[in-house]
Amino acid sequence: MSKKFKAVVIDNQNEKFTREIKQLSTDDLKDGNVLVKIDYSSLNFKDALILNNGGRIVRKYPFIPGIDFSGIVEESEDNKFKKNDKVILTGFRVGEMYFGGFSQYAKVNSDFLVKTPNDLDSLKAMKMGTAGLTALLCAFAVKAKEELLMGTKVKDVLVTGATGGVGSFAVMALSKMGYDVHAVTGKKEKHEYLKKLGAKNILDRSQFLGESKLLEKGLWDCVVDTVGGEGLTKILAQTKPGGIVALPGNAGGNKISTNVMPFVIRGVKLWGIDSSGASVKRKEFVWNEASKLIDFSLIDNSIKEVSLKELLEVFPKILKGQLTGRIIVNPSK
Ligand SMILES: NC(=O)c1ccc[n+]([C@@H]2O[C@H](COP(=O)([O-])OP(=O)(O)OC[C@H]3O[C@@H](n4cnc5c(N)ncnc54)[C@H](OP(=O)(O)O)[C@@H]3O)[C@@H](O)[C@H]2O)c1
Incomplete structure (x- = not known):
């Protein structure tokens, strides 16, 4: 009817x-x-x-x-x-x-x-929404370095656009996974909020702009970059050997400029994230992990x-x- x-x-x-x-x-x-x-x-x-x-x-x-x-x-x-x-x-x-x-x-x-999932409800699901789902897809891409690729343990993870929808869920989930999250933001007034979400360290987004060497000192085991654009040049150059850079967004621009060295000398992997077209199987997996990784009270x-x-x-x-x-x-x- x-x-x-x-x-x-x-x-x-x-x-x-x-x-x-x-x-x-x-x-x-x-x-x-x-x-x-x-x-x-x-x-x-x-x-x-x-x-x-x-x-x-x-x-x-x-x-x-x-x-x-x-x-x-x-x-x-x-x-x-x-x-x-x-x-x-x-x-x-x-x-x-x-x-x-x-x-x-x-x-x-x-x-x-x-x-x-039984441990979620409609309200929690949309509190996360596409942003939360995307963040968890990124977090599991990071974890894949240890599991799927059987690489060394991940310790330091950089998250850009950290106060945004995807970024803030990524900060939360990655710190719950036990990683040291280095949150990049342009908002000075949000440092305390990011610490509450679990960030260990806060960096200003301006640090990632400007000239980059082909390879810089390796600082990040893995990265979730929700911003893309100019900053990705330095991010790739600063990623440690075998590191995964999960890239879901373009908040900072569509164009990227890089060189082959991070890929051929350090085996860095640039992992594009498309939450919309991710398979239902993958979505089911991620939604079923959500309540373990997201503290909704925060x-x-x-x-x-x-x-x-x-x-x-x-x-x-x-x-x-x-x-x-x-x-x-x-x-x-
Ligand atoms: N691939 C997918 O499946 C998928 C799904 C959802 C979203 N996305 C994309 O992911 C990105 C983030 O989405 P969102 O929902 O988190 O967006 P959002 O809530 O608007 O957050 C984006 C964050 O990026 C930072 N930012 C904004 N403009 C910037 C600039 N010009 N340069 C550097 N940083 C800038 C800001 O964080 P700070 O002030 O903390 O630096 C902002 O809070 C967007 O590009 C969106 O289209 C992709």
Whole structure:
């Protein structure tokens, strides 16, 4: 039976971009085979680009954005899922190509969904959201140096963009894994916050800019670089032999400049992280590790819950770099 619900709908008719909260029917949800009643979604940088003007990402209008959500299965045509199962969705082009999570309901392909682990819930899942998932994918890329590659024990891990969504979860998870986390930030007022998350040492982001030798003194066993751009030159030159540099982001720019020496003399590995397309198996693994690695009490003060209406007021702040902490969206608020 069809149900009425509300959602953020963006449209682009006659070159006029609009965003509104509209009432729709579940009959309007054409893709997918699992209908999910959404508890929470979250605001990511990509969502803000899409809410702003489609971000050259959305190709069909009208459209419901929102690249991640958590909720409860209402109807399923796939027996992998049954009514009332708790589920998490991140990526797979939902909110870009398929209707997304800024809505009370979404219908998605069952192959995109992960069952919410018993030790998490919908709220915790979206407190982490895509940022938290990405950070954990990076943390396990770091751990792979010891396990998968059977390398020496990891000790010193550099995390850039440390106060950001991905960076702050990475600081937390890596310190819980027992590593000494060196957090790089441009925000002097956030040093204490980063220490609380588990950072052992704080570095200013300016230290990584400017000329770099082909190889510099090896300082980092591994790195999570959420910033990319110019700083990556020095970071690669300062990574110790066999080190892994996990690269999920481009907050500092898309272009990188490096040389072959870190790779051929030190065997450094540059490991690109794409959380959206990571397999469901990998996502399941990471979500199941989350409660061991994330102390939610440490981040609760930096999380704000908003309604769909409030989302439309607050999203521009993320584009102007004026947002600290995470925004989670409660579509029924
Ligand atoms: N690959 C994936 O699957 C995936 C998933 C999610 C996000 N991402 C990407 O990962 C990056 C981080 O995402 P996020 O959600 O953590 O973003 P965010 O919350 O906006 O944080 C980015 C952080 O980077 C630092 N930063 C910003 N502009 C900078 C600049 N010009 N130069 C140097 N540092 C700068 C700031 O940290 P400090 O002030 O502490 O230095 C900022 O807090 C973004 O590029 C995002 O698009 C990728």
